[in-house]
Amino acid sequence: MISKIKKDWFSNIRADVLAGIVVALALIPEAIAFSIIAGVDPMIGLYASFTMAVVIAFAGGRPAMISAATGAMALLMGPLVREYGIHYLLAATILTGVIQIIFGVCKVARLMKFIPRAVMIGFVNALAILIFMAQVPQFIDVSSTTYVFVAITLVIVYVVPRFVKVIPAPLMAIIALTAVAIYTNADLRTVGDLGHISQTLPQFFIPDVPFTFETFAIIFPYSLALAIVGLLESLLTASIVDDMTGTESNKNQEARGQGIANIVTGLFGGMAGCAMIGQSVINVKSGGRSRLSTLVAGSFLMFLIIVLGDLVVQIPMPVLAGIMIMVSVGTFDWSSFSYLRKAPKTDAAVMLVTVAIVVATHDLSKGVIAGVILSAIFFTAKISKMKVNKQVEKERVFFAVEGQLFFASVDSFLDAFDFTVEHKEIVIDFSGAHIWDDSAVGAIDKVVMKYNEGHNRVTIKGLNSPSQRIVDKLTVHKNTKLIMH
Amino acid sequence: MYKKVLLAVDGSENSLRAAQEAGRMASLVTGCKIEVVYVVDFAKSKRDTLHVQSTEELDLFRRQNQRVEEELKSQKAAYEVKILHGEPGPAIVKYANEEKFNLVIIGSRGLNALQEMVLGSVSHKVMKRVHCPALIVK
Structure with missing residues (x-):
């Protein structure tokens, strides 16, 4: 002491x-x-x-x-x-x-x-x-x-x-x-x-x-x-x-x-x-x-x-x-000028918006709050891009899903599937993805349901264990014999 | 012989050349340990702190700035990195004298006469005031 x-x-x-x-x-x-x-x-x-x-x-x-x-x-x-x-x-x-x-x-x-x-x-x-x-x-x-x-x-x-x-x-x-x-x-x-x-x-x-x-x-x-x-x-x-x-x-x-x-x-x-x-x-x-x-x-x-x-x-x-x-x-x-050129465009935009709002309102707290919200939006936009690779074999259609599946990304996830196929075996591989919430599980349910309507057999695989847990908890499709490995 | 060597660097070409010499010398002396010293000017503390998210990142950012470590690695020299704060000249001198280094190696900045008059030469200051031999690399 x-x-x-x-x-x-x-x-x-x-x-x-x-x-x-x-x-x-x-x-x-x-x-x-x-x-x-x-x-x-x-x-x-x-x-x-x-x-x-x-x-x-x-x-x-x-x-x-x-x-x-x-x-x-x-x-x-x-x-x-x-x-x-x-x-x-x-x-x-x-x-x-x-x-x-x-x-x-x-x-x-x-x-x-x-x-x-x-x-x-x-x-x-x-x-x-x-x-x-x-x-x-x-x-x-x-x-x-x-x-x-x-x-x-x-x-x-x-x-x-x-x-x-x-x-x-x-x-x-x-x-x-x-x-x-x-x-x-x-x-x-x-x-x-x-x-x-x-x-x-x-x-x-x-x-x-x-x-x-x-x-x-x-x-x-x-x-x-x-x-x-x-x-x-x-x-x-x-x-x-x-x-x-x-x-x-x-x-x-x-x-x-x-x-x-x-x-x-x-x-x-x-x-x-x-x-x-x-x-x-x-x-x-x-x-x-x-x-x-x-x-x-x-x-x-x-x-x-x-x-x-x-x-x-x-x-x-x-x-x-x-x-x-x-x-x-x-x-x-003063290094902000080189920062504006080198940093990602979204970061540069956040910086400029923070400055603009403070100068307009003379209130530093408003600028900070706006800047934090804007960064959060940009971040969400960035990670809500889903990548779905499709491979078609004779009787099988294979989808590899990559990215973070959550409320903001379900749209881009759903858009990647076409539901016109019938009587095929569909495999959806989630090993490159993470399932985060209720909306995500809902989107998976929706995909499975649509394919089932077209008399396809759907297999879901590669879910990591936290994703598996949330899917098990929230899915409504246990009855439709959704096979999960 | 020179077992405890201080290599003072900034981000410049000259300090890369100094690192080359340090590596060459170290390969001749068994058990030679180089301490790579980088001085963060007080004026840069604000800029650097503002542009990183965490202290770990700050350390990484400062070390990546230089190719010195790669140079030493490629010459298989044993080295450690030390980051000092303050005015480059006095900070290096103080550290070198306190830690009793056997040799200080530093690159000269290659300023012309006028620039040296205004800015002052770090290598010159260091050479004059360290208690051990100093090697200035042109």
Whole structure:
């Protein structure tokens, strides 16, 4: 127990503290930008990033993973905030946590296997596109100074890291350009124009909503979508961190941990969050390996806000927009283009449909659900093709059936037989096939019956034992002397 | 002699040539064991994880990427595969020094002067910082 605590927390202290500080600095602009996407005060996102990171450091299943306010979640909550206000968002955040804990207890990590990779690639790409689209109003048609600031930010974040690796480039862009903006008195929108920063710790309070079924009915759809999207991104991130560090993690504990973190976040006035791919990658790259790095990231972020809140409100919006463009470019899976060419057409279609639905609805959960359903349909279509080879000898007609016989494939199975023959010996060989359900047995019965009507003698052979069992159980043809070997 | 050999590879032609040399050398030394080390850049972790369905598949996907193993097999060399994570240069150096290899073999990437200035040469970094002899295969 003690050695586990030591390994999880204090195995790598120096590097963890440094990585945590780097992540805290990188989190601030994102937390503010995601608050703006959600349509709430920057403090809501900053508080969320603080409480999410601190709680998940203890409760999560994947050490060194960073959880905070995220774009995927922020995009979902916009309509709720606009229609009902912030307190409903906080209530929804708490309910999201409850749903995630239930998912975690039900061992939902296993279900991740049912989500095809095409859907996950679509998810990531749609997220990147939406984050980018959310930045467009921040810089298109605002002023020419705005364009200049966005452009300089992009140059800094992409060029400077080639030479300076210790300080995160977005932070350098923020410091340099905020200084320039203040000094030249440039006419730019700032973070302060979109909300205020309070230099206090978050406080515990129960969201001010009526505790009625009506409230529940309003927030439940949002909470469910938030819970699904949050777990999807968190478990994907956990797999990435697993791979980067060459270690394993407990996915179900992570799901429960996300739930606990969201409940605490909701009670301390923060918006729902989840794990962040980009920030977790930064953490591991900077040397973070244990839970300590996550704890430091959250605590140091809060410390910075309390100390430097006055300066944070002066950050020009175009600088933030430039940083978020970088985040969206980093989120996008650029190998998708070669994937589209190389992957099976149905997979490519699933990926594109997932992206299209998310971009149209701004709801990642809808895209994922549509993508999963579409993949299931494609899969069913693919395996429902039956192959029946026919061989005619003098008095015998021989059919070799290949494929999966179930409700979706009975039509293509039945089409393969012609029932015009009479007075022959019919042999149907199922050794290349598997019988799955009631409809399949019904179809076999139908074939036997039709041939019997034409005074043929039907022999069925080659059924594997599970198929034989289901046929024995469900066939209606025992009386017609159906011979089975 | 060289009984514990580290062969650092990526997917390139150069590492295939390095594998050929490693195999030839191994055939001369009895009891020589080659460890084929492949470094997954942190930046690739996200892409690779996203494009596979399970960790088993991930391992397979990374190993199939290279013809190095076939080359070693055809030369009947004893080898093991190790996948490291991080920046290629430092990761190879750290592993080679910690595990006390007798020899490191690596293919040079064949960049021109400008590319090397910008990207930095992995083989160069490795050669400078490993504690054992290094063989760079052109």
